[in-house]
Amino acid sequence: MQRLKDLNVNDSDAIYLKLWLQLAKSSKAIEQEMEARFQKNFKQSMSRFDVLSQLDRCDPEWLPMGRLANQLIASKGNITRLVDRMIGEGLIDRRPSPEDRRIIQVGITDKGRTLFKEMAIAHAQWSKSLLGALDLKHGKQLLSLLVKVNKAFAAGIDCQDVD
Numbered sequence: 001m002q003r004l005k006d007l008n009v010n011d012s013d014a015i016y017l018k019l020w021l022q023l024a025k026s027s028k029a030i031e032q033e034m035e036a037r038f039q040k041n042f043k044q045s046m047s048r049f050d051v052l053s054q055l056d057r058c059d060p061e062w063l064p065m066g067r068l069a070n071q072l073i074a075s076k077g078n079i080t081r082l083v084d085r086m087i088g089e090g091l092i093d094r095r096p097s098p099e100d101r102r103i104i105q106v107g108i109t110d111k112g113r114t115l116f117k118e119m120a121i122a123h124a125q126w127s128k129s130l131l132g133a134l135d136l137k138h139g140k141q142l143l144s145l146l147v148k149v150n151k152a153f154a155a156g157i158d159c160q161d162v163d
Contacts, residue, residue, distance in 0.1 A: 023149070030130060037126050042119055047072070047082055048091075049123065052116035055092060055108035062105035064097065091115060 091112035097103035
């Protein structure tokens with residue numbers, strides 16, 4: 001395997017490549033651990049937690065399916081099948097939009113709300129246990145930097161700086 005310096009990658013480009021690699025490794029490790037904990041403790045996935053989170057956030061309003069799909073962090077896979085299974089379990093419900101019956105809306109049920117609250121409390125505790133090695137000062141600094149990274153990434157996508 002060739003090293004970066006053998007590929008004539010300059011130092012600033014190498015820093016950004018290493019930054020991307022560390023972000024990807026961290027994200028994957030944290031996501032896998034959270035997924036395992038949700039499965040073990042709640043028999044639920046990160047995608048299901050994400051759906052409940054989005055619906056709880058806008059409760060008592062209902063979200064159109066397309067908007068829900070766009071807001072999800074964990075999965076962009078087959079949202080319709082995921083929603084169907086969650087409806088079958090009584091966690092969420094679906095209805096035609098009162099304004100436009102062609103649009104399907106989704107809302108959280110009492111059962112889903114209760115499950116989400118339990119999961120959210122556990123998620124907060126797990127996040128602290130996994131990231132708690134960072135003291136509060138460094139945690140706040142990292143959060144600020146990651147917000148900047150996400151904004152820079154979004155701006156870079158918008159620019160589509162392709163040669």
